[in-house]
Amino acid sequence: MKPEKILTIGIDIDxxxxxxxxxxxxxxxxxxxxxxxxxxxxxxxxNVYKITDEEFDKWLDLHGERLYDEAPVHGNADHILRTWHPQFKLVYISAREARHRDVTINWFSRYNIPFHNIDLVGSHDKLSAAKKWGVDLFLEDRLENALQLSEALQIPVFLFDTPYNQSELPPLVHRVTSWDEVQEKVQLLSLERTSV
Incomplete structure (x- = not known):
């Protein structure tokens, strides 16, 4: 009997x-x-704030460090990720820039959120990073990323429900409303893989 492959979960941060x-x-x-x-x-x-893209980029350049430092945890993500760490490979793939690595690592440490890898790709194109890490599924809030990753890699993507990602979804993209719901879906997926 061949050893089972550990499920590698790609996870967006923000x-x-x-x-x-x-x-x-x-x-x-x-x-x-x-x-x-x-x-x-x-x-x-x-667009929402009626400013230019350049103004937003400049704002994020100035305030990114504070934003990433002060952001609260989404629901009970920290608890669930701690339970996943021993059984799955957790790879965080974020559009944050590499210069924000320290504030990112400190934030993960403060909330005791475990990880195997953190890849700050500096753009919304996460496809090459997802391929590099061999992710089996992805957790995301940006619709365009979810569509691209599910189509290019033919993997399931769990899309956290937000006001800014409302759209019809293809079969591999599953809308979720909480980390508890993601937990249930990941356990089902894991069971399916081990029973094959």
Whole structure:
């Protein structure tokens, strides 16, 4: 009997492990707005806040460190990820830039969130990183990433439900509303793999 392959889970960080609403108070403070998370109907917050992409990039350049340091954990992600660590390979693949590695590692340490690898790719194109790490499924909040990863790699993607990712989904992309729901789906997937 051949040894079973450990399930490798690719995991986005912002809006997936961190609360998807965490950027809103900081942007409100900077741009003098009073928007709610529910008002963020598209992923590109420059459009939501009526600023240019350049202004948003400059804002993130200035405030990224604080944003990543202060972001709260999304639900009970920390607890679930701790239970997964002994049985699955956890690879975090994020659009954050490599220069934010220290603040990222410190945040994971503060909340006792385990990892096998953290890959800060510096762009929203996570496909080559997902291929490099051989991920079997992906957890994501950005619709475009979910669609690209599921189609190119033919793997399931669990898409966390947010105001900015509403759309019809292909069969491999599954909308989820909580980390508890993801936990159930991952356990089912793991059981299916071991029974093959």
């Amino acid at each position: 809006g997936t492990v961190t609360s998807p609403s965490s950027i809103v108070p900081l942007m409100n403070e900077s741009f003098g707005k009073d928007l709610r998370y529910e008002d963020c109907y598209e992923y590109n917050l420059a």
